[in-house]
Amino acid sequence: MPHLMTTKLGGRYPDAAGHFGPYGGRFVGETLMTALLDVEAAWKSAKNDPAFLAEFRAMLRDYAGRPTPLDCAERLSAQLGGARLWLKREDCTHTGAHKINNVVGQGFLARRMGKRRVIAETGAGQHGVATATIAARFGFDCKVFMGAEDIRRQAPNVRRMELLGAQVVPVTSGTSTLKDAMNEALRYWSGASADTFYVIGTVSGPHPYPEMVRDFQRVIGDEARAQFLEKCGQLPDLLVACVGGGSNAMGLFYPFLDDPCEMIGAEAAGDGLDTPRHAASLCGGSPGELHGALTYLLQSDEGQIHEAWSISAGLDYPGVGPEHALLHDLKRVRYEGITDREAVAAFQMLCKYEGIIPALESSHALAAALRAARKRPAAQNILVSLSGRGDKDLDHVTRWLKEHQSQNSGVRSQNQERADRFGFPRHGK
Amino acid sequence: MNRITATFQKLAAQQRKALVGYLTAGDPNPETSIEILRAACGAGIDVLELGVPFSDPTADGPVIQEASQRALKAGMTLTKTLDIAARLRRESEISIMLFGYYNPLFKYGLERLAKAAHAAGVDGLLVVDLPPEEAGPLRAALQGTDIQIVFLVAPTTRPDRVKKIAAETGGFLYLVTKAGTTGEGGLDYEAIRKHAAEVKAVSPLPVCLGFGIRNGADARKLAPMADGVIVGSTLCNVVGQAPAAPDLPARMTGKIRDLRVGLDEA
Numbered sequence: 001m002p003h004l005m006t007t008k009l010g011g012r013y014p015d016a017a018g019h020f021g022p023y024g025g026r027f028v029g030e031t032l033m034t035a036l037l038d039v040e041a042a043w044k045s046a047k048n049d050p051a052f053l054a055e056f057r058a059m060l061r062d063y064a065g066r067p068t069p070l071d072c073a074e075r076l077s078a079q080l081g082g083a084r085l086w087l088k089r090e091d092c093t094h095t096g097a098h099k100i101n102n103v104v105g106q107g108f109l110a111r112r113m114g115k116r117r118v119i120a121e122t123g124a125g126q127h128g129v130a131t132a133t134i135a136a137r138f139g140f141d142c143k144v145f146m147g148a149e150d151i152r153r154q155a156p157n158v159r160r161m162e163l164l165g166a167q168v169v170p171v172t173s174g175t176s177t178l179k180d181a182m183n184e185a186l187r188y189w190s191g192a193s194a195d196t197f198y199v200i201g202t203v204s205g206p207h208p209y210p211e212m213v214r215d216f217q218r219v220i221g222d223e224a225r226a227q228f229l230e231k232c233g234q235l236p237d238l239l240v241a242c243v244g245g246g247s248n249a250m251g252l253f254y255p256f257l258d259d260p261c262e263m264i265g266a267e268a269a270g271d272g273l274d275t276p277r278h279a280a281s282l283c284g285g286s287p288g289e290l291h292g293a294l295t296y297l298l299q300s301d302e303g304q305i306h307e308a309w310s311i312s313a314g315l316d317y318p319g320v321g322p323e324h325a326l327l328h329d330l331k332r333v334r335y336e337g338i339t340d341r342e343a344v345a346a347f348q349m350l351c352k353y354e355g356i357i358p359a360l361e362s363s364h365a366l367a368a369a370l371r372a373a374r375k376r377p378a379a380q381n382i383l384v385s386l387s388g389r390g391d392k393d394l395d396h397v398t399r400w401l402k403e404h405q406s407q408n409s410g411v412r413s414q415n416q417e418r419a420d421r422f423g424f425p426r427h428g429k
Numbered sequence: 430m431n432r433i434t435a436t437f438q439k440l441a442a443q444q445r446k447a448l449v450g451y452l453t454a455g456d457p458n459p460e461t462s463i464e465i466l467r468a469a470c471g472a473g474i475d476v477l478e479l480g481v482p483f484s485d486p487t488a489d490g491p492v493i494q495e496a497s498q499r500a501l502k503a504g505m506t507l508t509k510t511l512d513i514a515a516r517l518r519r520e521s522e523i524s525i526m527l528f529g530y531y532n533p534l535f536k537y538g539l540e541r542l543a544k545a546a547h548a549a550g551v552d553g554l555l556v557v558d559l560p561p562e563e564a565g566p567l568r569a570a571l572q573g574t575d576i577q578i579v580f581l582v583a584p585t586t587r588p589d590r591v592k593k594i595a596a597e598t599g600g601f602l603y604l605v606t607k608a609g610t611t612g613e614g615g616l617d618y619e620a621i622r623k624h625a626a627e628v629k630a631v632s633p634l635p636v637c638l639g640f641g642i643r644n645g646a647d648a649r650k651l652a653p654m655a656d657g658v659i660v661g662s663t664l665c666n667v668v669g670q671a672p673a674a675p676d677l678p679a680r681m682t683g684k685i686r687d688l689r690v691g692l693d694e695a
Contacts, residue, residue: 173491297532
């Protein structure tokens with residue numbers, strides 16, 4: 001039976017200081033405090049301003065292509081022989097992922113604050129592309145910080161950002177991946193906050209970002225809830241979304257928190273939760289503070305941050321949004337690890353049975369949904385956030401399949417090369 | 430009395446300015462680091478900021494980032510940093526602050542840290558990414574010890590907030606001289622003079638200026654504006670330029686004497 005909360009969760013968190021129970025907060029150097037207090041004040045006034053909300057909704061409709069469809073995956077469901085799967089089609093938005101919802105909102109906020117420049121961090125490049133997109137639309141100067149290692153792995157997105165007029169700044173500090181890109185964006189912002197707005201891509205970072213990004217992303221859940229009630233006359237039994245930082249998951253879950261619906265957050269388990277090569281901060285990490293918030297992290301026993309690993313660059317982050325940390329502790333959402341192998345299998349299933357190429361990130365949610373659907377009766381309904389489309393991942397999946405078919409033939413995988421380079425120490429508990 | 434407070438009282442009585450020096454513990458390795466720190470303490474710094482290395486130092490420029498990386502590669506930890514503090518304490522009455530980021534302290538356990546830091550003879554804590562609003566748990570853990578928490582005021586901090594921070598800080602107030610990260614150069618002396626005067630007008634605490642100070646000449650220019658200067662990157666650079674040099678302690682002594690002379694001439 002679905003989890004029953006004794007107290008309402010919707011609207012309860014965060015508190016005035018940005019805390020989600022013991023998580024969240026605003027842990028930054030003093031130089032950034034004023035910038036964050038300004039963003040918070042602007043956000044507080046904007047979210048209660050009907051004109052701001054009307055502009056936001058209009059641009060989501062006309063530019064981003066909302067509402068996105070709610071689509072029943074009939075053939076895939078029949079194939080599984082269990083519960084019925086429904087897809088919230090965020091892959092149908094402009095730029096091909098839910099990331100656009102948040103950057104449209106932050107774009108309006110930056111303009112409202114009179115900022116002419118925006119910066120962003122990116123791992124796979126999806127949030128970088130989304131930010132570059134709205135920067136072009138709003139006429140902002142745009143810098144995207146990206147790890148040198150990721151620039152090498154995600155060349156097509158680098159070209160997209162540059163085409164859209166953004167400057168991609170290579171980050172070579174630390175491990176040259178997403179966490180280092182975020183470090184560098186924070187460093188840059190602390191010297192440039194007077195005229196620059198930092199567009200954070202997920203429900204992570206210092207207050208008010210986790211709350212603000214969730215509120216921009218809740219359009220996913222608000223739409224899905226209304227669409228589901230209209231089509232089925234009832235609520236879904238289970239919601240499933242992937243969790244890296246966790247913005248599409250928070251967006252889907254938030255409007256359902258006080259409903260009798262079960263929820264699963266699919267974390268990237270990489271090579272497996274019993275290995276150090278994963279990105280599952282909740283399933284395989286421990287509480288700590290990084291990038292401005294207390295949350296669950298992949299870290300050593302001494303509190304040094306570890307690199308995350310996943311086939312999906314968008315889930316490749318050693319932290320997670322603080323609201324997920326709370327929902328994990330409260331057991332309101334069940335977080336499960338999905339390995340690279342399971343994600344690729346789900347990716348192939350959706351291509352084959354529904355004619356939809358999902359992002360590797362979203363394939364983690366699908367894999368968790370497939371696992372649940374097989375165990376449930378046909379009368380149950382499972383709603384999956386299909387957070388993005390997978391065109392960007394075709395080369396990567398093809399290469400992965402080739403490497404994993406030839407594992408015994410002496411071909412060294414990218415995974416192994418990267419493991420050699422960075423060492424991947426075991427995460428502390 | 431807390432050693433930091435006593436140090437500033439003594440310096441004020443002598444009409445001298447404080448030299449606060451940051452060095453990353455364990456850089457370039459734990460053994461050499463102790464020699465370098467001994468040299469630094471003997472060469473004229475008044476307050477030692479002992480840096481706890483962290484993998485993701487978001488407020489630091491390249492020089493201190495690299496110092497942290499060298500120390501971590503050499504196996505440095507918070508436990509070993511506390512050992513170094515305890516060794517220095519046995520040899521000297523210099524004021525010692527732990528300086529670092531919140532996560533290694535949080536992970537170690539705040540109560541456990543308070544006990545261990547007190548036992549090691551640590552006088553203060555400066556946690557870069559812990560503003561007063563989030564410092565409640567650390568403050569509670571430090572109850573019953575004489576350890577003070579030092580907070581920072583930045584060029585971006587607005588006047589009403591300066592008052593709030595000044596009311597929360599212990600020992601002295603760390604006034605950041607420029608927006609951005611730690612690192613040498615890029616100082617606007619007129620803006621710093623004005624800001625320091627504004628801060629001193631609302632707080633009776635000693636005020637020290639840090640970020641961007643390269644040498645004795647910079648220190649001399651800044652000294653009249655406040656009660657002391659803080660140097661970090663310029664000291665870490667002594668190690669960074671030649672981590673394998675056999676005479677690092679002597680180089681550090683030379684660097685600090687230059688800064689000390691600059692300050693004392695002001």
